[in-house]
Amino acid sequence: MGKPICIDHVPHFDVGQDPLQGNLRQSELSGQTINFKKREPEIVLSEVELADMLRTD
């Protein structure tokens, strides 16, 4: 209490987690660049449905 907070060094404590968890390692996973594939929407709402969603009553 009363001490300025230090965020420069966030200690890492081994509390049983697998060392691979939460450790971004894209290149290790595939050895190549990972591309995001945008999916096509399965459903397209009609104007009536959109208007209904905006109704507040």
Add this chain to the structure above:
Amino acid sequence: MATAMATTRAAYPTDVSIITTYRCQMQCKMCDIWENPSDSKREIQAKELEMLPNFKFVNITGGEPFVRRDLEDIVEVMYQKSPRIVISTSGWHTDRIVKMAERFPNIGIRVSIEGLSQKNDDLRGRDGSFDRAMRLLLTLKEMGIKDIGYGCTVSNKNSEDMLWLYKLSRELGMEFATASFHNSYYFHKDDNAITNKEEVINNFRKLMEELLKDKSPKSWYRAFFNLGLINYIREQPRMLPCEAGTANFFIEPYGDVYPCNGLEDRYWKESMGNIRNVRSFDELWFSEQANKVRDLVRTCPKNCWMVGILSIQQLGLLKIKLNR
């Protein structure tokens, strides 16, 4: 280690998030769910949720859950299973939310607010959404609803407003939660990345300082949570193990059970099972597939910082290390 753990029968979960729909009337800049709605005719029904076990906590979310006209039926079923239900909402449908609170006065309501009025309306893509959210929260407070608050998803554009929102929450006597924006199948986004890291981290540090001045241990925990967000922005490994798929899980609108809503196809995305394909929840929860997904969680590379849980053993270990 992972295989050995998987052979042990999993415990029952304590928390569930029910994604009632992917439909949403907002058009948020950090989330494209509104462009990828679910089919309302195929969304899970209240009756289908009767197979779920009891929980300590139930979160009902979307999309926007209040676009469903049968939301009260879902809440009614889930109150038979849990003493606490919190609905995450944009706060757009004022009348429906007030009606829900009249029927279930113990309900929790958390409204997403991304900044003060201009910033919020810009990020949420609907003019007047800040005003609606505030009107709703003040109405609920006037009604005597206790479990109310709002949360801010911090991105490149709103970290300064986060501090004002915190101050506002103190004045209003409401809960205030933070999160950092991220990518996921759920948001249909892959370009949510904090690029002005130092500015955002500095604002999180200011928030932590404010939280640590508070007398409530809950605020101290929130300060620790925000330290985790700083750690996340710096792309460091998680500070605590993730227990998604063990202590908590998500059900998506068509009945699939996922350990969390932060999954991405580019890393991995696998369902634990579908509640529509099993006779009982146990059949799904203790299945080989569910164990396989728990193994994937144990080595999940994503360092997202949404849930962190310490078991008694882990807590003891942490205490020993801190005391050194």
